[in-house]
Amino acid sequence: xxxxxxxxxxxxxxxxxxxxxxxxxxxxxxxxxxxxxxxxxxxxxxxxxxxxxxxxxxxxxxxxxxxxxxxxxxxxxxxxxxxxxxxxxxxxxxxxxxxxxxxxxxxxxx
Amino acid sequence: xxxxxxxxxxxxxxxxxxxxxxxxxxxxxxxxxxxxxxxxxxxxxxxxxxxxxxxxxxxxxxxxxxxxxxxxxxxxxxxxxxxxxxxxxxxxxxxxxxxxxxxxxxxxxxxxxxx
Numbered sequence: 001x002x003x004x005x006x007x008x009x010x011x012x013x014x015x016x017x018x019x020x021x022x023x024x025x026x027x028x029x030x031x032x033x034x035x036x037x038x039x040x041x042x043x044x045x046x047x048x049x050x051x052x053x054x055x056x057x058x059x060x061x062x063x064x065x066x067x068x069x070x071x072x073x074x075x076x077x078x079x080x081x082x083x084x085x086x087x088x089x090x091x092x093x094x095x096x097x098x099x100x101x102x103x104x105x106x107x108x109x110x
Numbered sequence: 111x112x113x114x115x116x117x118x119x120x121x122x123x124x125x126x127x128x129x130x131x132x133x134x135x136x137x138x139x140x141x142x143x144x145x146x147x148x149x150x151x152x153x154x155x156x157x158x159x160x161x162x163x164x165x166x167x168x169x170x171x172x173x174x175x176x177x178x179x180x181x182x183x184x185x186x187x188x189x190x191x192x193x194x195x196x197x198x199x200x201x202x203x204x205x206x207x208x209x210x211x212x213x214x215x216x217x218x219x220x221x222x223x224x225x
Binding site: 004006031033035040041042043045048088090092094097098099100101102103104106 | 200
């Protein structure tokens with residue numbers, strides 16, 4: 001079945017470490033997005049990509065980096081510069097109208 | 111710029127009662143409107159969408175929403191809720207910004223259905 005796969009589902013990071021969250025889609029969508037979700041704050045846009053080898057910063061890009069080397073893949077790296085990385089991260093892709101979401105990755109700093 | 115305001119952070123309701131979750135949006139361009147549902151520790155699932163045409167749209171699980179352009183609203187309704195409808199609901203708008211349709215989400219409304 002077509003869809004979006006995020007891995008891992010749970011991730012623990014020590015302070016000062018970089019971690020990479022995986023997002024893969026087989027929906028043949030050009031556009032992909034990363035959102036961060038915190039309680040009571042909804043979804044905030046981190047980065048987005050409209051096409052392979054191109055991506056743009058969203059509203060809260062500081063401390064994050066992305067790449068888009070393949071249409072199917074849009075990994076997110078949470079760097080040590082992100083001061084408060086504990087959150088639920090959602091990846092999405094979009095065709096002509098609505099966005100489709102993965103199941104999310106919950107990142108916890110320990 | 112575009113934005114979405116969900117007027118209620120939490121809506122408690124008894125089982126089999128009707129419910130309305132409110133959503134207002136602002137945008138300088140034409141928009142598509144969406145409602146998504148999220149269960150704990152899961153991604154978002156599309157409930158319904160308005161693209162054009164009839165202002166009353168029906169979605170899954172018995173939900174419906176009405177687009178009101180003059181009031182810039184897109185309220186979600188269900189005539190009789192079930193315990194299983196307890197979840198977080200997000201309203202979203204997608205308009206054209208710099209050539210890209212970027213989905214923008216509200217802060218969410220937590221629907222709590224009591225027996």
